[in-house]
Amino acid sequence: MLIVFIRGIILYVLVIFSVRLMGKRQIGELSPSELVITILVSNIATLAMEDVSVPLFTGIIPILTLVCLDVLASFICLKSRRLRHAISGKPKVIISNGVIDQKQLKTLRYSVDDLMSSLRTQGIFDINQVQYAVVETTGAISALLKADQLPLTPKTLSSPEAPADPPQAVISDGDFIKQGEKAAKLSEKEILLELKRKHLEVGDVFLCTADPDGTLHIIPKEKGD
Amino acid sequence: MKRLIISLSIIAVIVMVGIIAIYSVGEKNERLYGHIESVLAAYDSGEDVGAELSGLRAFFENEYVRALGAFVDDDRLAEISVSIDRLEPMYLSDCDEFSAECFAIRSLAENIYLNELPVLFRIL
Numbered sequence: 001m002l003i004v005f006i007r008g009i010i011l012y013v014l015v016i017f018s019v020r021l022m023g024k025r026q027i028g029e030l031s032p033s034e035l036v037i038t039i040l041v042s043n044i045a046t047l048a049m050e051d052v053s054v055p056l057f058t059g060i061i062p063i064l065t066l067v068c069l070d071v072l073a074s075f076i077c078l079k080s081r082r083l084r085h086a087i088s089g090k091p092k093v094i095i096s097n098g099v100i101d102q103k104q105l106k107t108l109r110y111s112v113d114d115l116m117s118s119l120r121t122q123g124i125f126d127i128n129q130v131q132y133a134v135v136e137t138t139g140a141i142s143a144l145l146k147a148d149q150l151p152l153t154p155k156t157l158s159s160p161e162a163p164a165d166p167p168q169a170v171i172s173d174g175d176f177i178k179q180g181e182k183a184a185k186l187s188e189k190e191i192l193l194e195l196k197r198k199h200l201e202v203g204d205v206f207l208c209t210a211d212p213d214g215t216l217h218i219i220p221k222e223k224g225d
Numbered sequence: 226m227k228r229l230i231i232s233l234s235i236i237a238v239i240v241m242v243g244i245i246a247i248y249s250v251g252e253k254n255e256r257l258y259g260h261i262e263s264v265l266a267a268y269d270s271g272e273d274v275g276a277e278l279s280g281l282r283a284f285f286e287n288e289y290v291r292a293l294g295a296f297v298d299d300d301r302l303a304e305i306s307v308s309i310d311r312l313e314p315m316y317l318s319d320c321d322e323f324s325a326e327c328f329a330i331r332s333l334a335e336n337i338y339l340n341e342l343p344v345l346f347r348i349l
Contacts (some may be wrong), residue, residue: 021228053299061239068232068239075229 171208
């Protein structure tokens, strides 16, 4: 009995360490890879805790291997957008300019009830109030209200703007994002020209967003990165 | 970056522990084979088999199990332990399967070593 107790303590400390090693993102919303790792870690820990005939190392080693691979994968994802999209998927726009993209909803296997339910959790009970909505890689829906439904702020009071979709990222960490270019209705040439005017190369850009009217907002990379 | 370094260090430690486990199992097995050879030699020449069996049991319980208990399933070690326990009554009753039981112990120990090797067919 005491052996199970001690194994429990060791595995508890190990799982806490593992979750901390995976980072703060783990505690909040889970991406597909993080969900898989969490389920596997909990299952392996349970087996190693209960079955005293199995060496504790056969529980510890797979947990540490999974967690370390997750950290390595997230590091590689930071460097490679392709891998990031392959592992975590891409956020998908399901409502743009107040219009529901039904094809996208079908692709995501999202029913209207799911959509309504997610919007209700954000305090939106009328879908007609939504200007723009995205299904994030975690499966959560982020929604932007139409301009006439947004809370009044000093900025909106002075310049009541026409409803518009939010800005789209067109360059991220020195790489062009084709999807963003399409949404912003800007060609690669036009973006490059704008960068040239600011004496910047694509590789020098940390983030470049484009408003629906084509205005670019550029954040250059910090030197030494 | 700190997390990455910790992860890479842990992976390096896991690989090292794996290699040490293979080396450790191999080394302990060689010593176990030596004890079995001594038992068989004593049995063939009619010397003091009892003393050799005690030596084999002491080595198994005090060194083999303690060293490999961290890597190897208890069931596998229990199988060898049961076989070693059988040797003495077999010897006392002059059972003709005494040598076969010694070879069975050797075979069980060899299986433990082979199971530690990262060979493709065992991985799959």
